[in-house]
Structure formats: C-alpha cells, structure tokens
Amino acid sequence: MSNDPFQNALQQLNQVANLLKLDDQTVKRLSSIDKSIQVNFPVKMDDGRVEIFTGYRMQHNNARGPYKGGLRFSNQVSKSEVKALSMWMTWKCAVADIPFGGAKGGVVVDTKKLSESELKRLSKSFIRSIHQLIGPQQDVPAPDMYTTPQIMAWMADEYSKIVGSPTPAVITGKPVRSGGSLGRNKATGQGGVFVLQELSKVTSLEPATTQVIIQGLGNVGSFFADFAIKAGYQVVGVSDSRTALYNPEGIDLKRVLNYKKQNGTLSGCGSAQEMSNADLLEMETDVLVPAAIESVITEGNADRIKAKYIIEMANGPVTPEADKILRRRGIVSVPDVLSNSGGVTVSYFEWLQNLNNEKWSEQKVISELKKKITKAFIDGWQAREKFQTDFRTAVYALAVQRVVAALPKVK
Ligand code: GLU
Secondary structure, three states, X not given: OOOOHHHHHHHHHHHHHXXXXXXXXXXXXXXXXXXXXXXXXXXXXXXXXXEEEEEEEEEEXXXXXXXXXEEEEOOOOOHHHHHHHHHHHHHHHHHOOOOOOEEEEEEOOOHHHOOHHHHHHHHHHHHHHHHHHOEOOOEEEEEOOOOOHHHHHHHHHHHHHHHOOOOHHHOOOOOHHHOOOOOHHHHHHHHHHHHHHHHHHHHOOOHHHOEEEEEOOOHHHHHHHHHHHHOOOEEXXXXXXXXXXXXXXXXXXXXXXXXXXXXXXXXXXXXXXXEOHHHHHOOOOOEEEEOOOOOOXXXXXXXXXXXXXXXXXXXXXXXXXXXXXXXXXXXXEEOHHHHOOHHHHHHHHHHHHHHHOOOOOHHHHHHHHHHHHHHHHHHHHHHHHHHOOOHHHHHHHHHXXXXXXXXXXXX
C-alpha cells in the first residue's frame, strides 16, 4: 500500500490507461507534471525577524485550457501531495467540462501560528515569487485547505500591483467585494448535494429515509451538511479534525456549528454520541461523505465501512487499495473529481465574470452549477455502460479521454 498520494494518482491513471488502451507515450505525457516549481521565500514576522517559507506550484497539464487549481496552506503540504492534487485537477476540469487544465500549489505553514498581518505578508510574498507562472490565461489559483477568500483577495491585489493593472481574473474564490462570484463559497458543498440528488434518482434513495454521515466540517463539509438537510436528507453524523458526533435521530447542525464557533471544538456539544473520527467512518449509514483530507479510507478500514455509497468531497479520500475492497463489497463511490467539482465550476464562472466585467446573480450561478454538475454526473453514470466498469473508473476514463483528445501534437 502506498502513502504517497502521487503514486496513488499514477496508479489510477495506469488503470484507466489500460482500459482505454492508451499507448505508452501518451501515458508518459499524462504521467508527468508539465512544470513543477518549489520556491523558498522570505516573510517578515511581527517581531521583525525574517523567516523563510517553502511553497510549491505544480502545473500538470494545460491541453484543455489555462492551468487551474487551489493553493493550500498547511504543515502537511508536500511535493508529492501537490503533484497528485494537480493531476486530479486536470481530470476534474475535464469531468466538469470547463476549459481549464490542472494545477495545485501550497505553502508549508501552520496558519494557526500566524497573526493576520503575517498571513497577509506571507500570501503576498508567495505571489511575488510565483507571479511569472500565473495569469488569467496561464494559471489561475483558487482557495483550498486553510486558504480563504481574504487570502485570495490579497494575492490578486499583489499580482495586480506587479503587472500594473487590476487583474481580478488571475485568482478565483475572492470575496464578492473584491470581484468574487456570488455563490462561490458554498459552491463545492452545494455541488456535492446536487450529486447526492442525482445519485438518489438512479439508485432510488428516498431523501427522508436516507442517512448521511459527513467527515469534516470545514467549508466543504459544513455547506454539504446544510444543503443536504435542506434537501430533506437525514444527517446523522459529523466531525471536525478531533471529535465526531453521531445521532441516529439527526444532528442539530446549527447548534453544532454555533458550539464549534464559540468553543473551538465539538467536544462537550451534547445531544449526540461522541466518538473518534475514525469510528465515525465505520458507523451504519446509507451515504458516507469524507469531506476532510486525503487517504482516510485505506485497506486498514475499508472492510469495516458500512455505508452503501460514498460521496468523495475531499480530494483523494479513498486509497486505490481501499477502492478495490469497497468495489468488491459492492459499495459505490462517487469519485472526488466529479462530486467536488462544484467549487472549480463556480471558479470558472467567476473567471468568466471577471474577464467580461459581468456580475451574475446567485440564482444564475446556482442554476448554471446545477446544469453543469448534473450533466457531469449523467455522463459519468452512462460511461459505466460504455466502458463496462465501475463508476469511479468510468468517470476517470471519461476525463482522461477528453484530455487525450485535446493533447497537442508533438512537433
Ligand atoms: N481547491 C478546489 C478544488 O480542489 C477548487 C479549485 C479551483 O476553484 O480552482 O477543486
């Protein structure tokens, strides 16, 4: 088993390459990262010291359009992780059928240890060190784990200053007041629930009797939980990185989110059974939604997963080994590149609005998102028949096929 995310991404690609009978040279091109950058950049800390931070930007493939993908700020950021994530972005943009390629980046930093002004200086300094690589037609970053709309605004400002003219389309996921799109913040969670609704149609799941467990209450998990409840599903379990809450009668989400805001923890929230994050994944439920980090379902716990369906809202939450076990057990996974594509889809809408100097209503954003992600789901579901394979492999095959069709000839 591999703990190396990039090896996992390559393994997925190779599986699809066999199915599509791709020639070796094409596989080699898809397996390599077009451009891989590491920068070490200085940041002035509040006490006057200068510290050096390490950041990455991996540009996997731009056959279908400018590179696109988030930036994460976390101590866990590694080269292998961002390489894998950049490849997944290529497939994600192809599945969502938006005109972008794939990239990802990040900075090795624990944002909890920085003051607001340090965070601002770090964000701007990082952009100064990668500005030559990015641009509205070149590479368009966005938020990811522990990066916020505010951080995107600082970065877009810094980029605009460097190039000498306001360039909001260089970065998406900005606050609405800084050229962001209405609905962007909720888009990944909202898109995931549109996917849940499509899945319900093809599998005859009735929302009122369908139990859902969500791991992770960050931006993605909390909006997913909220929209799922509004759509009539039974959310029976939620968790943050330390504590999980389970109540078969349903979770009082408002209360839980308020408690977390006030106390910084879910522990002691009451009205639900407390357990570990790992145990929550193994509870009885119809739908399990890992919405936190990669590799949480592994060959170590895949045998004990009781859900019938998994909707991957995190990137890469199921390892390839676990995937084999789940498939053998008849558990259907909706792959990350489809189910969490709502975020990048609305990023695309934001980019379009910035380039055309338009402002779309939230209603228009949501209805366009629904159209795009529903089509992506239906295309993927039908691809199972076409490729005679499981849902995940079919979705990946569809994506890879679209990218291969766009690969420029090598002269
Ligand atoms: N970070 C998000 C993702 O993994 C969004 C990327 C984007 O909007 O470009 O899909």
